[in-house]
Amino acid sequence: MTDAADALRRCRVDQVGSFLRPEWLKSAFLAHARGRLPMEDLVAAQDRAIAEVVARQRAHGMPFVTDGEYRRLNWQVSFSAVENWDLWPGTWQAFLNAPSNMAEGERPNARGLDTVVSARTPATGRLRLTESFPLKELRFLRDIAPDVPAKITLMGPDRVCQMCDVAGSAPYYADADAFLADVVAIQRRMAEELVEAGCSYLQLDEPSYTGYVDPATLARMAERGEDPLRNLRRAVEADNAVIAGLGGRVVTGLHICRGNRASMWHREGSYDAIAEAVLGGLRFDRLLLEYDSERAGGFEPLRFLPKGGPMVVLGLITTKSGAVETEEALLRRLEEAGRFVDLDQVALSPQCGFASGIAGNMLSESEQWRKIEVMQAVARRVWG
Numbered sequence: 001m002t003d004a005a006d007a008l009r010r011c012r013v014d015q016v017g018s019f020l021r022p023e024w025l026k027s028a029f030l031a032h033a034r035g036r037l038p039m040e041d042l043v044a045a046q047d048r049a050i051a052e053v054v055a056r057q058r059a060h061g062m063p064f065v066t067d068g069e070y071r072r073l074n075w076q077v078s079f080s081a082v083e084n085w086d087l088w089p090g091t092w093q094a095f096l097n098a099p100s101n102m103a104e105g106e107r108p109n110a111r112g113l114d115t116v117v118s119a120r121t122p123a124t125g126r127l128r129l130t131e132s133f134p135l136k137e138l139r140f141l142r143d144i145a146p147d148v149p150a151k152i153t154l155m156g157p158d159r160v161c162q163m164c165d166v167a168g169s170a171p172y173y174a175d176a177d178a179f180l181a182d183v184v185a186i187q188r189r190m191a192e193e194l195v196e197a198g199c200s201y202l203q204l205d206e207p208s209y210t211g212y213v214d215p216a217t218l219a220r221m222a223e224r225g226e227d228p229l230r231n232l233r234r235a236v237e238a239d240n241a242v243i244a245g246l247g248g249r250v251v252t253g254l255h256i257c258r259g260n261r262a263s264m265w266h267r268e269g270s271y272d273a274i275a276e277a278v279l280g281g282l283r284f285d286r287l288l289l290e291y292d293s294e295r296a297g298g299f300e301p302l303r304f305l306p307k308g309g310p311m312v313v314l315g316l317i318t319t320k321s322g323a324v325e326t327e328e329a330l331l332r333r334l335e336e337a338g339r340f341v342d343l344d345q346v347a348l349s350p351q352c353g354f355a356s357g358i359a360g361n362m363l364s365e366s367e368q369w370r371k372i373e374v375m376q377a378v379a380r381r382v383w384g
């Protein structure tokens with residue numbers, strides 16, 4: 001790994017990927033979905049918005065840039081252009097049917113929010129990558145900011161597997177293992193192409209892991225006759241397989257999410273039950289953990305982080321509301337975490353993206369950027 005890559009691997013701040021979309025960009029998406037705006041005009045709007053958000057990130061001193069996920073209706077679009085698995089048209093339809101606003105504080109129960117998993121999509125043939133959506137995102141980023149490391153996010157393979165109606169995918173897939181093997185092969189190809197095109201930081205998003213500690217999700221697994229421990233081990237193996245052989249060529253990260261649609265959350269439960277398997281088993285450079293609420297439990301599970309192993313990025317800054325954390329409060333939480341892990345192996349970030357879906361979370365753009373500023377200030381105070 002080069003000195004520049006190692007500096008990125010150890011950087012003390014992070015950002016999960018998405019930023020709030022400007023209202024005019026949301027309007028362009030809606031006009032296109034309704035057939036009133038040609039795709040080339042939507043792409044032009046996306047280009048303009050991405051150039052603006054990249055400039056804001058650079059002005060705020062971020063060590064890398066993302067495109068804010070401004071070309072996506074939601075974070076799952078990274079695995080959309082796959083033949084025989086029709087996620088993309090369903091995604092557009094869900095966008096058109098979604099309520100335009102939600103009441104502040106509205107939070108469906110765990111089952112109510114799990115709409116994608118409960119409406120699983122069957123495969124209608126063996127999966128085949130038709131186009132890498134993230135590769136298009138990266139190429140534009142490299143064009144407008146060739147001198148800054150670029151971060152790209154992919155939906156993790158275990159989450160993709162959770163979204164498939166495997167039983168309805170016969171005769172093409174006999175079981176989840178067979179389906180997951182093809183997903184991993186496709187994502188390995190996507191990862192290789194991204195690295196070849198100049199991706200500096202590749203992140204997998206895996207909300208599936210918190211399902212292995214969430215009581216409601218565990219109950220549903222039991223109803224289906226699934227073994228959560230076996231599923232967890234399979235998920236770790238699949239994520240590691242996606243990045244196998246990329247060491248030294250790109251910084252790799254994995255984000256463990258608890259739900260982030262319209263400021264709502266999905267899963268709860270501490271990391272204790274999965275910490276040893278996840279912190280000790282994943283072969284990524286950076287592990288991004290959500291720690292912005294009591295739902296995540298305490299920092300004790302961090303004791304399983306191998307010394308000299310991955311950086312653990314503590315998501316102490318919430319993207320769920322516009323309340324801006326104080327530097328003093330964040331410093332106290334980092335001090336608390338330091339009882340269980342060497343702070344030399346720690347970084348700081350918001351707990352998730354600011355807009356996992358196009359609607360975004362319930363905060364303003366000014367509050368979003370103020371949170372980034374506070375994050376940077378705390379990092380300077382702790383690590384210099």
